[in-house]
Amino acid sequence: HLRLWVGDEDLAKSRPAPWPLAQSGTVDLFQPVVWGTDQRGRWVGITLMFIAGVIGAIPRMGKTFLLRLLLLIAALDIRAELHTYDLKGTGDLDAVGDRVAHRHRAGEEAADIEYAIADLRELREEMRRRAKVIRSLPRDMCPESKVTTELASKRSLGLHPIVIGVDECQVWFEHDKHGAEFEEICVDLVKRGPATGMVLLLATQRPDKDSIPKAISANASARWCLKVMGQVENDMVLGTGAYKRGVRATLFAWAEKGVCYFLGEGADARIVRAALVDAVLADSIALRARVLRERAGRLAGHAAGEQPEAEPAVSYDLLADLLAAVPDSTPKVWNEVAVAALAELRPGVYGEWAPEQLTLALKPYGVRTGQVWGSTEGGKSANRRGIKRADLLKAVAERDSGAAAA
Ligand SMILES: Nc1ncnc2c1ncn2[C@@H]1O[C@H](COP(=O)(O)OP(=O)(O)O)[C@@H](O)[C@H]1O
Ligand SMILES: [Mg+2]
Known part of the structure; x- marks a missing residue:
């Protein structure tokens, strides 16, 4: 059907109606x-x-x-x-x-x-x-x-x-x-x-x-x-x-x-x-x-009157934490074991980490995770994603020498 409406006043010239919420009322943002x-x-x-x-x-x-x-x-x-x-x-x-x-x-x-x-x-x-x-x-x-x-x-x-x-x-x-x-x-x-x-x-x-x-x-x-x-x-x-x-x-x-x-x-x-x-x-x-x-x-x-929290001044050091959390005697460690050890060390920081997160977090340091041998709690040997302690040590040495040069 056709609806015909004739306006005789310019929209901009007509007197604006006051906003209904100007003086009172509240809103549910899920409603119009x-x-x-x-x-x-x-x-x-x-x-x-x-x-x-x-x-x-x-x-x-x-x-x-x-x-x-x-x-x-x-x-x-x-x-x-x-x-x-x-x-x-x-x-x-x-x-x-x-x-x-x-x-x-x-x-x-x-x-x-x-x-x-x-x-x-x-x-x-x-x-x-x-x-x-x-x-x-x-x-x-x-x-x-x-x-x-x-x-x-x-x-x-x-x-x-x-x-x-x-x-x-x-x-x-x-x-x-x-x-x-x-x-x-x-x-x-x-x-x-x-x-x-x-x-x-x-x-x-x-x-x-x-x-x-x-x-x-x-x-x-x-x-x-x-x-x-x-x-x-x-x-x-x-x-x-x-x-x-x-x-x-x-x-x-x-x-x-x-x-x-x-x-x-x-x-x-x-x-x-x-x-x-x-x-x-x-x-x-x-x-x-x-x-x-x-x-x-x-x-x-x-x-x-609250300010956003500033970034923590000393942030945690993942490489150092890993070296601390994983005993010296283990040259290779699975991600899942490392993450559990990290979580024990700093629950607030690592408590929620999944094993894959460690892989991602290590990337910027040039440390790659790969298949490494280890054994389960039950003593069975298996090949799973993990890191080598030597790679961590190398990354720390590189970082320290880089910092010294800079
Ligand atoms: N809804 C409105 N009805 C009538 N006048 C308005 C309306 N919105 C803005 N104005 C007028 O236009 C001027 C410019 O608005 P402003 O929002 O500052 O423009 P912009 O941000 O596009 O530069 C305001 O100072 C006000 O006088
Ligand atoms: Mg403006």
Whole structure:
């Protein structure tokens, strides 16, 4: 059937409806939450769980406002752990970052970048941990092999939503030292994060292949494109062929702040104007979210004044530990025996190691594992994967002479 709707008012000129969550209310991130209105004035929702999102536009169109709005939505689900990065460094995300975020940073100096890359490395570990937890859950609790709102509420599982918002993300991907690693981790988060309850939201003013790697733009499941200047940027955010199909964010006027083509929720691209939440309002909403979190004992990390733990100054020395753990009298030792001995020596470090992990961990030192003879506890001889003590000694000698030369 045909539906005809006649609007007599410009979307951008009509009076914006106040955001329903501005003064009260909380959120379940597994349900759609309204964030803007369509051309007929109807609220449009976004379910932040299970997505990765990209926001693109030329400067001054409302990217940061929109990202902040999405982060405020996350803040209002008190279970959600926020990681907020304002790489322009103007403090636009401080309201939400300082009030509720677990990790937050504004700026793009070396210290800010180191903080961020350390956080991302931890997030990737967290993603791996979550994948394992999800796999180990009984089918009836986790039928689709992904987090549910019930699972997210069980604190013992640690499967609460994690929402990572990055404004002007091109700074990360173009970074000369860590750019490749930022890209690698973010691609991983975009592909495997959603099922584990981790949501990455990236905003950029230069949507091209350097500022948002192809693997990210191609896999993001939610896209917001405010005004852009050309077909290339348009399709970078909205997907290949969007411009040809007539989905053109190039047609938006300069005055149309906060107006975007929105693609997500399994629907066709729609024109939506984001609710206007300015800095003052953002601050009061974030404060409300903070109070809710404080009451629930859910405030942690940056917002609670905690610094991330620094890397331990003296890290363990695997070669030395192996030589200590394995008796001098054994020229060859199986991985499984070595790992058990290591676990006894430093349970906190090696307690969880599987035999194959030793093979991987030794590689950087140039020590290879191979089939070696040994005997089982029962005294039977067998050929299994293991290491030679002589190889360890050689690696230590090489390392020490290298250190002396340097
Ligand atoms: N949803 C909105 N409705 C109305 N005006 C908006 C909206 N979002 C942003 N603006 C206006 O546009 C300006 C630029 O927004 P900002 O998010 O800083 O742009 P960008 O990050 O794209 O450079 C804001 O200062 C605000 O005045
Ligand atoms: Mg901005």
